[in-house]
Amino acid sequence: MKKKWIWLYVFLLASMSALTACGGGDSAGDNSFLTIATGGQSGVYYPLGAAIGKLYEQELGAKSSIQATGASVENINLLDQDRAEMAIIMGDAATQAYEGLEPFEDKVESFQAVASLYPNFVQIVTTEESGIETMMDLKGKRVAIGAPNSGVELNARAILKAHGLSYEDFNEDFLSYAEAVDGMKNGTVDAAFVTSGLPNPSVTDLGTTKKVKVIPIEGKGMNKLQELYPYYSEATIPADTYGNKEEIQTASIMNLLVVQSDLDEETVYQWTQTLFENLEPIHRSHNAAKEIDFDTARENVPIPFHPGAEKYYEEAGQ
Known part of the structure; x- marks a missing residue:
């Protein structure tokens, strides 16, 4: 009888460990769903973000949510509050966030760059x-x-x-x-x-x-x-x-594509690779988006790159 209870205890412990491995851990490594913070629907950010989300759905099987926002400052706050994984922002807002300048009350460094987009x-x-x-x-x-x-x-x-x-x-x-x-x-x-x-x-x-x-x-x-x-x-x-x-x-x-800093390297590597190896649908999203190019992806970026993006650029020879 004692052996029976011991084996039951071992079974339950193993089951709990398996559940933790499958369901626990940091969700930042899950690239099956992402929220992309953009801007107003009458601007460029929104159709560009929608094109990026659709690309990830088609190429990576991800589910995306395109968020219409007040753009750069709100987008940085959404990333910082874990309410978005990716965003499009302007370079000045990125600088002000990292330096803790108005309108940011404190330094915000919870996001990193994926690419320089277009001016x-x-x-x-x-x-x-x-x-x-x-x-x-x-x-x-x-x-x-x-x-x-x-x-x-x-x-x-x-x-x-x-x-x-x-x-x-x-x-x-x-x-x-x-x-x-x-x-x-x-x-x-x-x-x-x-x-x-x-x-x-x-x-x-x-x-x-x-x-x-x-x-x-x-x-x-x-x-x-x-x-x-x-x-x-x-x-x-x-x-x-x-x-x-x-x-x-x-x-x-310059406009920047940025992501949460704590996203895992492989996820951001895949997002960066998929973007630059499938630029045609991105260019079609808006005339301004035609300026997005692999050769200029690291220019005029005032904040650190995410390690996943860095890995892609190094392997791609940029």
Whole structure:
């Protein structure tokens, strides 16, 4: 009888160990499901994130959830709170998180880079009828500056500071791209900060009913911007992007694909490999996404790479 109870005890102990091995442990190593934090549905992040999620479903059998968000800052917080595994963010927000600068109260280092994606162009959009020609003309106007603490709003603060301006100089509205464009259409908004790839769908839509103007960032303002925030680069919006006859000088900042730091190396290796070996559907997601390229995947990245991404680049000879 005693032997019977001993064998029962051994059986139960072995069963519990097996259950722990199958069901316990760190879920970060499970690449069968991932949440991708993107941005507003009227921007570039959302269709790009959807294309990445669909690619992983087709090639890796993963299930993905594409989260529409307020973009960069919210996305970093979602990663930090274990509410997303992957996100698209702007390089300035990444730097501010790692350094614990506003709008982050403390350093946030719970995410790492997978790849540099494509440049975001700062576009200060208005219409011909607004009479706005320069940054200084924003004084006293109604200006949309993106969602609160979004990457767009961070850009707006930086651009304004470089030009000696602040929110006190105009009436600010925290609006999405689509809301800002609707406001310019009906006359309740005079100008909007739009930071995205080219062309931005909402700005293109504005051009169907209004004559679009993009205010240049150049000269002393551009120099001061780079002095204050070295991660900005000089950039050019090509002629005829929004019906403009000539090129427009502006600033740009790189977009990054990032993941949670504690995801295991093999998972992130597979995600990185799958992305760069299947770029065609990614390029089709948006015109801006055509700039995503293996040869530039490690350029202008201000934070550490995830070991899984590093492993892929080393093996692929990049």
